[in-house]
Amino acid sequence: MMKMVQEKRSGDFYSRAVRRIGWLTLLFGLLAAAIVTIRAGRRTGEGVAAGTCLAWLSYHWLDRATEALLPKSRTSGEFENPPVSQRVYLQLIGRYLLIALAAYVIVFRFNLPALSVLGGLLALGAGAMAEGLYEIFTGWE
Numbered sequence: 001m002m003k004m005v006q007e008k009r010s011g012d013f014y015s016r017a018v019r020r021i022g023w024l025t026l027l028f029g030l031l032a033a034a035i036v037t038i039r040a041g042r043r044t045g046e047g048v049a050a051g052t053c054l055a056w057l058s059y060h061w062l063d064r065a066t067e068a069l070l071p072k073s074r075t076s077g078e079f080e081n082p083p084v085s086q087r088v089y090l091q092l093i094g095r096y097l098l099i100a101l102a103a104y105v106i107v108f109r110f111n112l113p114a115l116s117v118l119g120g121l122l123a124l125g126a127g128a129m130a131e132g133l134y135e136i137f138t139g140w141e
Contacts, residue, residue: 011033018063021124021131025056028130029123036116051120053103058095059124065091 029052037045068088099121107114 012021017131017135020134021127022056022059022063023127024130025059025127026052028126029053029055029120032123032126033120035080036119040116043111044113044116046110047106047114047116049118050106050112051103051117052123054099054117055121055124058099060092061095061098 029051033045033049033052036048065088068091069084103114103117103121106112106117
């Protein structure tokens with residue numbers, strides 16, 4: 001129990017949770033794409049897979065931007081505003097632009113169903129919920 005408490009205080013616990021959310025997103029999304037392919041057809045399954053990849057990429061960019069901001073907030077004083085690179089802001093805003101552009105291209109250029117792409121984007125929520133359940137059942141406090 002003491003090891004778990006020490007582990008939770010370290011950043012290692014949180015970095016492993018972030019990694020788990022990433023691969024759980026891909027796992028659930030691609031599993032859903034396989035099931036949808038069997039039940040509703042190849043094009044619909046491709047839409048779910050494309051949405052899943054977009055969700056994972058967006059999450060990865062969000063994680064990188066957050067990691068870039070964390071050291072600045074830890075070292076800054078209470079009233080200081082540390083400088084943040086424009087690359088971080090570009091990643092935070094660019095991920096929404098990327099999703100919008102990619103979804104547009106996927107739906108209108110490749111003629112994949114828009115609802116299946118949207119369903120794939122929801123894989124991130126499934127991965128985050130699964131991580132939350134994992135933390136509850138493993139004794140996270």
